[in-house]
Amino acid sequence: QQPVQSPQAVILREGEDAVINCSSSKALYSVHWYRQKHGEAPVFLMILLKGGEQKGHDKISASFNEKKQQSSLYLTASQLSYSGTYFCGTEIVGDDKIIFGKGTRLHILP
Amino acid sequence: KAGVTQTPRYLIKTRGQQVTLSCSPISGHRSVSWYQQTPGQGLQFLFEYFSETQRNKGNFPGRFSGRQFSNSRSEMNVSTLELGDSALYLCASRVQRTSYGYTFGSGTRLTVV
Numbered sequence: 204q205q206p207v208q209s210p211q212a213v214i215l216r217e218g219e220d221a222v223i224n225c226s227s228s229k230a231l232y233s234v235h236w237y238r239q240k241h242g243e244a245p246v247f248l249m250i251l252l253k254g255g256e257q258k259g260h261d262k263i264s265a266s267f268n269e270k271k272q273q274s275s276l277y278l279t280a281s282q283l284s285y286s287g288t289y290f291c292g293t294e295i296v297g298d299d300k301i302i303f304g305k306g307t308r309l310h311i312l313p
Numbered sequence: 314k315a316g317v318t319q320t321p322r323y324l325i326k327t328r329g330q331q332v333t334l335s336c337s338p339i340s341g342h343r344s345v346s347w348y349q350q351t352p353g354q355g356l357q358f359l360f361e362y363f364s365e366t367q368r369n370k371g372n373f374p375g376r377f378s379g380r381q382f383s384n385s386r387s388e389m390n391v392s393t394l395e396l397g398d399s400a401l402y403l404c405a406s407r408v409q410r411t412s413y414g415y416t417f418g419s420g421t422r423l424t425v426v
Contacts, residue, residue, distance in 0.1 A: 232411065233411070233412065235414055235415070237414075237415075237417075243419070244403065244417035244418060244419050244420060245356070245403070245415075245417045246417070247414035247415055247416065247417075249414070250412070250413070250414050252412060290355070290356060292356075292415075294411060298369070299361070299368065299369065299410045299411045300346070300358055300361050300368075300369040300371075301346070301358070301415070302358055303348075303355060303356040303358075304355070305354075305355040306355055306356075
């Protein structure tokens with residue numbers, strides 16, 4: 204029941220856009236997105252709830268397709284500070300634990 | 314406000330020993346979860362505690378156990394350590410069991426030799 208993330212790794216130049224996808228084979232109640240920089244703890248970005256709205260702040264936003272059990276994270280006009288590993292975490296309906304995907308490594312070049 | 318505090322930050326243990334890791338969640342956070350992070354496996358769910366009760370458990374052997382105290386602080390214990398237990402152990406807390414994001418601690422880096 205581990206969600207599948209794609210791509211596994213992305214290299215971009217500063218100012219370019221990126222999309223990271225997360226999909227599950229189970230009915231989802233929520234999808235979480237986190238970013239982890241090397242040697243640091245994961246940091247919460249946003250949560251998308253079943254029946255909720257698309258979330259976003261500044262140039263990072265996300266969507267949740269409940270019919271397909273898929274979520275996408277959008278990074279617009281990427282900045283050097285966006286580099287890190289992005290994890291999606293999923294909560295299955297009826298089961299409150301969060302299971303994380305294997306992560307997507309994002310590297311932004313100047 | 315103070316973040317999630319994990320102690321110790323680093324540990325070196327010998328195979329066969331046992332270890333106890335501690336986690337103090339953010340004040341007011343009642344749900345505490347533990348994850349094992351390794352380069353090959355990513356973030357693997359260990360267990361979740363809420364109101365001093367284990368609510369969920371991941372696919373780890375019985376050597377891994379935990380508990381939560383009345384002040385929401387949590388400990389996890391690993392007995393009979395194996396080399397494969399070497400990992401970063403992360404504690405995460407949130408206000409309630411669902412509909413909220415986690416705040417992670419900095420983790421305890423356990424090395425088994």
